[in-house]
Amino acid sequence: MHAETVHCKFTSDDRFVGPATTVEVHCNIPQRWLEVRTEGQAVAELGYRFARMILTIQQLDLMNRNPPHVYITGPPGTGKTLMLVLQGLRWIHQGHPVHIISTHPGTRTICNIIKDQLEETLCARHIAPPTICIHDCNFLQNDEDVTKVVTNVSNSAQDGKVHVIVDEGDFNKRKDYGPRAERAIKELIQLLPNACLWVAGIWDQDIPAELQKETLTIPLRCAPAVLREVEPALKFYTDVNAYSTIGVPSPGDGLNSIRLCHHGTDHTGRWPVDCEQCGQDVADMLQNRLRVGGKDGSIKMSDVFILTRSMELQDEFKDQAGNLTSSASGFVRGLRAAGLLVDVLGVSLGTKDLATWKTETANMRSSSSNKITVAHWNDVQGTERKVVVWLKCKTPDDENRLVADLNDRLHIVSRCTTQLIVVDLPPDSSVSQ
Ligand SMILES: [Zn+2]
Structure with a gap:
């Protein structure tokens, strides 16, 4: 598999250095250099440049502060998922298993991509990954999935701690899944106050009080x-x-x-x-x-x-x-x-x-x-x-x-x-x- 590899400097005290810090995350876009003579080559080259990952000041600040319970919001393509992957890598480097909660079937793909990126980044660094577990839930339909995932995740706690990622989070109170997602977050934190929980999503509404809101607004993905x-x-x-x-x-x-x-x-x-x-x-x-x-x-x-x-x-x-x-x-x-x-x-x-x-x-x-x-x-x-x-x-x-x-x-x-x-x-x- 190809790897687009750029480097993320985690220093000994887990702080990032410099505004131009780049990150190392495995992805499936091969690095290549090509002459741009056709429209297709122009699209390919520009797409490649957008695929190169950089960290903005907003992102660096968030990683440096490292809050335990966070909801990262922002419009599409502002690097929310990248934050979850980097935080997952940080937890893994600290020796912790990582739980990824897929809140409904539409999030299965991105949850599997996050798992791939964690595993392949570690593999490229010759580090044997600890457990990275995806919990497939369907908060669109199943109320019982809330209790099930809270039980499963909390049962795996070590010293009262678990490390949890949720992407495409949505707490919209007017929809069935919003209150279920909120209940999962609240119950998890109630059971395990020391749980580390990073959630990301585009919707800036009905965010549970337990989560600290962080907003990313600099577009990184799209031309x-x-x-x-x-x-x-x-x-x-x-x-x-x-x-x-x-x-x-x-x-x-x-x-x-x-x-x-x-x-x-x-x-x-x-x-x-x-x-x-x-x-x-x-x-x-x-x-x-x-x-x-x-x-x-x-x-x-x-x-x-x-x-x-x-x-x-x-x-x-x-x-x-x-x-x-x-x-x-x-x-x-x-x-x-x-x-x-x-x-x-x-x-x-x-x-x-x-x-x-x-x-x-x-x-x-x-x-x-x-x-x-x-x-x-x-x-x-x-x-x-x-x-x-x-x-x-x-x-x-x-x-x-x-x-x-x-x-x-x-x-x-x-x-x-x-x-x-x-x-x-x-x-x-x-x-x-
Ligand atoms: Zn037609």
Whole structure:
């Protein structure tokens, strides 16, 4: 596996040194230097530069203060997950097992990525990792998962201490899962006041009083051209903080978004996810304009996410005898007809069992994957790709359509580091029903 290795200086008293400190975390983006002659190479090079990890003053300050119970909030791509990984490494270096709580199925992918990063960073340093345990909960549905995870984590306490990471935390009191997440935090701290608990999430609301709020606002993940597409969402969602206007200089502005439209005589279905022609148009853009998967190797298939909020996305299914029992969505068929290798994640769509999902997400996380991931945005929370294709879908009335657009900007567009491709809906009058 490739490793992008930069160095984090932990000094003997566990303090970070200097504002330009960089960190060492294993990730699946290989280091390479290439000439930039094509649009695809420009995307690859800029994406690589965004993947290089740096610590901002905000992040250094937080790591230096090292509060025991913290909720790190901030808009997407401000380095919240990196803080959790670094804190996990610090605990491991101190000899403590690390517990990662996945609060609902949408967080399984990022929890597994955090575990991978901890284990592979330690492996690269030739350190045998202590136990790193993921607790799969579903606070969306199961009240009993709260008691179960609190019991399991607290039973493993050593000298009254446990070390816990929670990513994509959300304590929204108006939703079922918010109070459950809050109860888990409160009960854990009540049972083990010396527990170390680092939680991160984009939502700055209903944060339990037990957690000290820390806010990160300097954008680190996305090119400015992508941020401009995300920012309307941050103006709308007042419970997500805005980006700092003065931040770390970007390594480049990024390329303008590419816009396609589900419109024209060959287009079928109601929205892009249904449409084979949209799949072929996107494949053409990826293969011929950006040269994804091309021989110069600048953008790999695994550098691409294709994301939607449509629950109609589906892969093909075969019975045990190998006969096709249901077809993939038109868009997926279009991609495959053009020769692209595609994995469709299905955990949020409820169409795939956990074992299948685990195999697929393991492929997605692997640096050796040569497939494009197509998914509902909920399945890839916390992750990023150089190229993101945003498949829009329509809602019944205009007000919801606007909210859907802003929701997509927050959850889909923010996954993109460098090149956004939007597949838009046609004007209402031409939508085929
Ligand atoms: Zn179409």
